[in-house]
Amino acid sequence: MTRTSDLSELQSIARTVRRDIIEMIGAAKSGHPGGSLSAVEILVTLYFDVMKHDPANPTWPQRDRFILSKGHAAPVLYSVMAETGYTPKDQLNTLRRIGSIYQGHPDRRFIPALEASTGSLGVGLSLGLGMAEAAKLDKSPSRTYVVLGDGEIQEGQIWEAAMYAGFHKVDNIVAILDNNRIQLDGWVKDIMAIEPLAEKWAAFGWHVIEVDGHDIVALQAAFAEAEATKGKPSILIAHTVKGKGVSFMENNPKYHGVAPTKEEVELALKEIG
Amino acid sequence: MAAKYELKLGAATREAFGKALVELGKADENVVVCDADLSKSTFTHLFGKEFPNRFFSCGIAEANMVSIGAGLASSGKVAFVASFSAFVLNKGFEQLRVNVAYSGVPLKVVGTHSGISIGEDGPSQMSVEDISLACSLAGFTVISPADEVAMFSLVKQAAYHPGAVFIRAGRVKVPVIYGPEQKFEIGKGIQLTEGTDLTFISTGLMVAECLKAAAALEAEGISARVIDLHTIKPIDREIIAKAAAETGCIVVAEEHLVDSGLGVRLAQVVAETHPCVMEFHGINNTYAESGLPEEVLEKYKMTAADVADTARKALARKKG
Numbered sequence: 001m002t003r004t005s006d007l008s009e010l011q012s013i014a015r016t017v018r019r020d021i022i023e024m025i026g027a028a029k030s031g032h033p034g035g036s037l038s039a040v041e042i043l044v045t046l047y048f049d050v051m052k053h054d055p056a057n058p059t060w061p062q063r064d065r066f067i068l069s070k071g072h073a074a075p076v077l078y079s080v081m082a083e084t085g086y087t088p089k090d091q092l093n094t095l096r097r098i099g100s101i102y103q104g105h106p107d108r109r110f111i112p113a114l115e116a117s118t119g120s121l122g123v124g125l126s127l128g129l130g131m132a133e134a135a136k137l138d139k140s141p142s143r144t145y146v147v148l149g150d151g152e153i154q155e156g157q158i159w160e161a162a163m164y165a166g167f168h169k170v171d172n173i174v175a176i177l178d179n180n181r182i183q184l185d186g187w188v189k190d191i192m193a194i195e196p197l198a199e200k201w202a203a204f205g206w207h208v209i210e211v212d213g214h215d216i217v218a219l220q221a222a223f224a225e226a227e228a229t230k231g232k233p234s235i236l237i238a239h240t241v242k243g244k245g246v247s248f249m250e251n252n253p254k255y256h257g258v259a260p261t262k263e264e265v266e267l268a269l270k271e272i273g
Numbered sequence: 274m275a276a277k278y279e280l281k282l283g284a285a286t287r288e289a290f291g292k293a294l295v296e297l298g299k300a301d302e303n304v305v306v307c308d309a310d311l312s313k314s315t316f317t318h319l320f321g322k323e324f325p326n327r328f329f330s331c332g333i334a335e336a337n338m339v340s341i342g343a344g345l346a347s348s349g350k351v352a353f354v355a356s357f358s359a360f361v362l363n364k365g366f367e368q369l370r371v372n373v374a375y376s377g378v379p380l381k382v383v384g385t386h387s388g389i390s391i392g393e394d395g396p397s398q399m400s401v402e403d404i405s406l407a408c409s410l411a412g413f414t415v416i417s418p419a420d421e422v423a424m425f426s427l428v429k430q431a432a433y434h435p436g437a438v439f440i441r442a443g444r445v446k447v448p449v450i451y452g453p454e455q456k457f458e459i460g461k462g463i464q465l466t467e468g469t470d471l472t473f474i475s476t477g478l479m480v481a482e483c484l485k486a487a488a489a490l491e492a493e494g495i496s497a498r499v500i501d502l503h504t505i506k507p508i509d510r511e512i513i514a515k516a517a518a519e520t521g522c523i524v525v526a527e528e529h530l531v532d533s534g535l536g537v538r539l540a541q542v543v544a545e546t547h548p549c550v551m552e553f554h555g556i557n558n559t560y561a562e563s564g565l566p567e568e569v570l571e572k573y574k575m576t577a578a579d580v581a582d583t584a585r586k587a588l589a590r591k592k593g
Contacts, residue, residue, distance in 0.1 A: 061349070108376055115347065117376045120367060126337045127372050130344015130352075133329060137305070137350070157368075160337035167332075 002084075005049050010216045013083065014044045018245045018272045020079035020092055026265035028096040031104070034255040036076040038180035038213070038240040039147060045219040046145055047080040055085040058113035062140050065131045067116045069124020070149035070178065071105040072257070078102050086113045122155025124148065125175060129161055132173040143227070144173045151183030154192045159204070165233040166205020174226045175206075175235040178213065180242035182253045197237050206235045213238030245272055278465070278484050283449035286442040286477075287385040289421035291316025293428035294353065298324045304432065305345050307331055307354040309338045314444075315355040315385045339365035339382070343372035346380045351432050357391075358384025358400035358441060366406060373437045374410040381431055382407075385442040387417075388528030389556065389573055390478060392445070392566035401556045404476075405533035407439035408506045414459060415506040417441040417535075419480035422451035423503055430459055441477060443528075445566045448481040450501070462509040464516075468498025471584055471591070472516035472523050476502050476535050479526040479554075485577030490584060497584065505535055513539060514546035522550045522591040524584045528575055531555030552587040554580055 004010060017040050025031035047053075051064040068077045075095060082089040087101060094100035101110040105119030115131070118124055128146040135142040152158065165173060179197065181188050188194060198208045207229045211222040219238070226234035242256070243249025246268040249260075260268055297304045298320050307329040312318035321328035329345075331338035335356055342354035354361065361384050362369070373380045384407075387400045407415045414434060418424040424442065431438040450465065457463070465480070466487055473483035480501045487497035498520055500512055517523060523543060525536035536553040543551060554574070561573050570576060 117371065120371045123336075123340050123368055123372055126340030126368070127344045127347070129337075130341040130346070131348050132344070133341065134305075134345045134348030134350050137327065138348075157334075157336045157340070160332075160334035161340075164331060164334070164337055164341070 003048060005220065007216055010044055010048060013048055014040050015272055016083060017044055017076060017079040019269055020082070021075045022246065022260060022265055022268045022272070024075045024078065024092050024095040024102070025259045026262065027093040029259050030096060031075055031259055032072040032257050033260060034182065034242040034249060034252070035070060035149060035178065035180060036073045037244045037246060037249065038242050039073050039076050039178045040244065041214045041216050041219060042147060042176050042178065042238055043076050043080045045216050045223065047084050049220060050223045051145065055113070058086065062142050064142055065115045065128065065144040067124045067128045067144070067146045068106055068118055069146050070121065070152050071118030074102070074104065074106050077106060081111070081113065087111055121149065121152040122157040125158055125161040128173055129165055129170055132170050135172055142172070145176065146173065147176045147178060150177060150179045150181060150188050150194060151191070153177065153194055162201065162204040162206065169231050170233050171230050173233050174223070175233070177235060177237050178240055179237055180240045182242040182251070182256060184256050186253050201235050201237070205232055207232045208235055208237060210237045210239065213240035214244055247271060278450060280448035280450065280481050280484060282446050284421040285444060285446050286418055286421060286424040287314070287316050287444060289424035290383055290385070290428050290440065290442050291319040293425045294320040295323055297351070297429060297432050298327065301351060302327070303349065304351045305329065305353070307338045307342045307345070307352070309333055309335045309356045309360065311356050314357070315383070317355050335360045335364040336368050339368035340372045342380050343368065343376065343378045346378045353381045353383060355383040355385065357398055358387040358403040359398055362400070362403045362406045369410055374412055377412065379436050381438045381440070383440045383442060386444045387441045388443060388477065389561040389569050389575070390443055390445045390528060390566045392569050393563050395563040396560035399561055401530045401560070402533060403441060404505055404527070404529045404535060408538065410437070412436050413506060414438045414504065416459065416504050417476040418503050419477055419501050420447055420450045422449060422453065422455060423457055426457045427459065427503060430457070434459055443478055445478070447478045450481060450484065457503065460504045460507050460509060462500050462502045462504070462512040464512065465499040465501055466497070469496045469520060470522065471495070471588055472498040472500060472520045473526060473580065473584065474500045474502055474513065474516065474523055474539060475526040476505060477528055479528055479575065479580070482575065482577040482580050483526055486581040486584060489577065489581050495588065502535065505538065508538055508542055510542050510546065513542045517543045517547035517549045522587050524552045524554060524580065524587050526554040526580045526583070529555055531557055550587055550591045552583045554583045
């Protein structure tokens with residue numbers, strides 16, 4: 001796989017990933033484009049720069065772990081896994097088809113390199129804590145990264161996990177909150193407001209880093225700050241735009257879970273470039 | 274036949290579980306245990322005291338505990354999570370389904386204080402649906418030992434058994450059925466007595482009641498076979514089919530809701546192999562109440578005398 005810290009290279013990869021997402025969901029005629037597009041820079045920065053992992057050796061015990069707790073954003077994960085060499089790129093457009101390894105939500109039975117089967121919201125952070133605790137027992141440098149949706153943190157288990165991580169000082173886990181402000185039924189602030197975010201997580205004992213979730217340099221710095229933070233877990237509150245990169249999808253609740261039409265796919269790909 | 278069992282009161286199965294954990298922990302530093310503020314009741318405190326760095330106190334948050342256990346097991350640990358059955362299965366069910374069963378993670382889940390024999394604490398802490406819930410998790414192995422000997426052996430086996438396992442333990446001291454040399458094999462029931470007229474098939478603390486019932490029936494000239502089905506899933510089809518074919522009459526007894534526990538699973542096997550007269554003895558579509566364990570068990574008909582009554586009813590049907 002290509003590892004790089006170079007901004008223009010990472011930006012170029014992000015463009016490819018955005019194209020993959022649109023093409024996959026367009027071909028599947030169903031899926032979740034909005035929350036996939038909002039997490040592109042987060043996953044690209046993690047998979048191509050920050051995380052220590054080896055697609056040629058997916059069971060390497062000291063690898064960093066990644067959990068997409070907001071499993072409905074599967075297309076962005078599938079794209080980065082394909083682009084890094086874990087899975088075949090030429091099958092991406094079989095997303096959601098019967099027998100495809102690219103299931104509607106991430107499924108370890110089809111892609112063993114996945115750390116977790118996700119899709120039911122609220123459980124990924126706790127699962128990551130188990131992996132982080134195992135790494136500590138093994139004195140392994142492995143770190144665990146968990147991407148959460150902002151709507152997802154309405155789930156109570158997230159706060160059980162938040163309390164555990166703060167109390168037990170699990171400093172080898174990093175949560176990344178994809179704060180794109182929209183959930184299925186509409187704007188988060190209208191469904192079940194979650195603010196104030198930074199204060200909530202800080203109150204649970206977390207080191208909170210607010211970051212522009214589309215600014216790769218800022219994300220790199222935030223992940224470095226998280227790694228340097230000892231004695232408490234870190235969370236990146238990544239301010240993002242749902243549907244980022246496709247003008248008609250941006251900030252539009254409709255594209256939480258609706259696939260673009262054939263014409264919209266053309267338009268979107270033109271915009272992404 | 275059944276009279277040969279002395280059935281002296283032994284330890285609670287939860288205590289045998291706690292002791293087995295310590296032994297496992299001594300032999301293998303990969304063994305880890307999670308508990309949700311009930312360690313003194315589940316007996317995981319024995320492990321926690323011995324191996325504090327491998328004991329994860331999760332607070333009163335069972336859902337989080339199950340997922341953390343799944344994460345530990347995913348990372349190669351021999352991981353146990355324990356709480357009361359009522360809490361770990363009901364509050365942790367979603368996590369057991371998604372993070373454990375569906376994800377193919379070999380977590381070991383132990384529910385103590387199962388059934389209604391917990392007594393004084395009452396129905397909110399009782400568990401009359403755990404067999405049903407655990408069996409509904411695809412790929413799970415479900416074990417329900419009848420005494421301390423069975424529990425100690427089966428916990429140690431379960432630790433290294435492939436896949437996820439649920440083990441049902443109880444609060445109260447129960448009679449000892451097995452000698453120290455008894456061998457247990459996950460998935461294989463144990464025939465405790467010979468018998469030709471009917472077969473009791475049971476699990477957990479009701480096995481001893483069935484043995485007592487069999488002894489009482491023997492005095493009436495009725496020959497009752499008793500089988501301990503310590504593994505409920507996968508179910509031992511062979512021993513069930515043989516009992517159905519040879520005795521033509523099966524009485525199932527369980528400390529669980531009768532319409533969703535061992536009996537219905539057993540009936541499926543009987544229907545598919547040797548259909549015969551069956552009666553089902555369990556908790557009937559209700560929740561029990563507070564009281565001394567023995568009072569609760571008596572009021573809700575979980576005694577040898579009640580089981581014997583059900584057996585007489587079954588035999589009357591068999592004779593037609």
